Amino acid sequence: MQYRKMKKTGDELSALGFGCMRLPEKSGKIDEERAIAQIRFAVDNGVNYLDTAFQYHMGASEPLLGKALADGYREKVKVATKLPHWIVRTREDMDKILDVQLSNLKTDHIDYYLIHNVAGSSWKKLCELGIIDFLDKAKADGRIINAGFSSHCSKDEFINIVDGYDWAFCQIQYNFLDIKNQAGTEGLKYAASKGLGVIIMEPLRGGMLAKNIPSAVQSVWNEAGIKKTPAEWALRWIWDHPEVTVVLSGMNEEEHIRENIRIAGEAYPNSLTPEELGLVKKVEDTYRKLxxxxxxxxxxxxxxxxxxxxxxxxxxxxNKYLMDGAEKRGMLSMGNPDFIYLMQAGGILEGKKPAYASQCKNCGKCVKACPQHLPIPQYLNDVSKEFEKPTLKLLTKIIKPFMALERWRTMRRAGKKT
Structure with missing residues (x-):
């Protein structure tokens, strides 16, 4: 296993991190025996960074990881989990949620604690609620060792958050199709220049860069002198960046775990040749045409x-048209594009006003500004037809009360502990 140093902490972290968002399931629930065996196999083979979150697997991921880290495994790893800021209403809520998470994970400290999926407006709200005081005190009393944040926001919002606190690390979506999307390459380099470790999520874009590859894309991969799977090319491209500390993989197949561990032990920074980088760029261009x-x-x-x-x-x-099996994923699945559209365009997590495609007034301002000269209003109309079916409004009515219930259950559990 290759290890990379977290600059501000000195920790030597495995280049491959185990993501616990897509653990194997059986009968609609986590297959505990198999998931624990997978996690322990990864740890036994050098993986020492394990990432989960409060709401993964409808709240079952943290407790499962807590079980997996029994029998001495907790001492071998660094655990990362996240504060679900969308259920935070007060400064006290932050402590209550953290205490529940510590109980879930059967530990007295979180090695790497993230503010989950934060953006410009939510960061402002959290600052007003006292997030900085919370992080400072939780670090001082040892419940949190290192503070960071994950984000899918724009580059400018991302940079503002980087500058807003003395973070040890951050987590961003990054792959060869997202070099300008979200934080992008500029955000990656900026965070690294500020001394932050950078954790990468969605290196395979939910699996779409690894499975059911379009024939036009596979033809380009076939041009390589040394044959590799599309997944290996995608992972090697990310690890080629010296600014990257850990790449998370939501591994739930034993074969994939073994393969990713092998690749992580070989894919060092700046190891791809100019010809190989050119090949990846050609694949990127081919995807964009599709x-x-x-x-x-x-x-x-x-x-x-x-x-x-x-x-x-x-x-x-x-994503919906490039993602393998998107139509087979449950509507409330974290990997379902319809659900993600609802959460992000609907502004549910951020507490913003809806930002749906159907709101377009065809003013033409975006068309004039677009460097690609895209007929944006026309495309927004297509998006609206694809996603904004009658079920959307119904789901919005369901999701908001569900999130309120989630918050109530968490606070009730926290109240019983105190």
Missing amino acids: MKVGCTGCRYCMPCPAGVNIPVCFEMYN
Whole structure:
């Protein structure tokens, strides 16, 4: 296993991290025996960074990881989990939620604690509620060792959050199709320049860069002198970046775990040749030609006068048609593009006003600003037809009370502990 140093902490972390968002399931629940065996196998073979979150697997991921880390495994690893800021109403809520998470994980400290999926407006709200005081005190009393944040926000919002606190690390979505999307390459390099360790999520874009590869894309991969799977090329491309500390993989197949461990032991920074980098660039270009919308996520079209989150709308639209088996995933699945559209364009997690494609007023401002000269209003109409079916409003009515119930259950459990 290759290890990379977290600059501010000195920790030597495995280049491959085990993501606990997509653990193996049986009869709709986590297959505990298999999941624990997979996690322990990864740890036995050098993986020492394990990532979970409060709501993964409908709240079952943290407790499962707590069980997996019994029998001496807790001492071998660094555990990362996340504060679900969308259920935080007061400064006291932060402590209560953290205490529940410590109980879930059967530990007295979180090695790497993240504010989950934070963006500009939620960061501002959290600051007003006292998040900095919470992080400082939780670190001082040892419940948190290192503080960080995960984010899917724009580059500018990301940089503002990086500068907003003395973070040890951050977590971003990054792969060869997201070099300009979200934090992108500029955000990656900026965070690293500030001394932050950078954890990478969605290196395979939910699996779409690894499975059911379009024939046009596979033809390009076949041009390589040394044959590798599409997944290996995608992972090696990320590990080629010296700014990257850990790449998370939501591994739930034993074969994939073994393969990823092998690749992580070989894929060192700056190890790809110019020819190999050119091959990946050619694959990127081929994917973009296959996308429904040729949006690069540059955000020149923003802000939209009508409040539409144009880049998110197009990202979800493209993902739905490039993601293998998207139509087979449950509507409330974290990997379902329809659900992600609801949560992000619907502004549910951020507490914002909706930013749906259907809000477009066809003013034309975005068309003038787009470097790709895309007919954005026309594409937004397509997005609206694809995602905004009658079930959308129904689901919105269901999700909000569900999140309120989730918060109530958490606070009730925290109240019983005190």
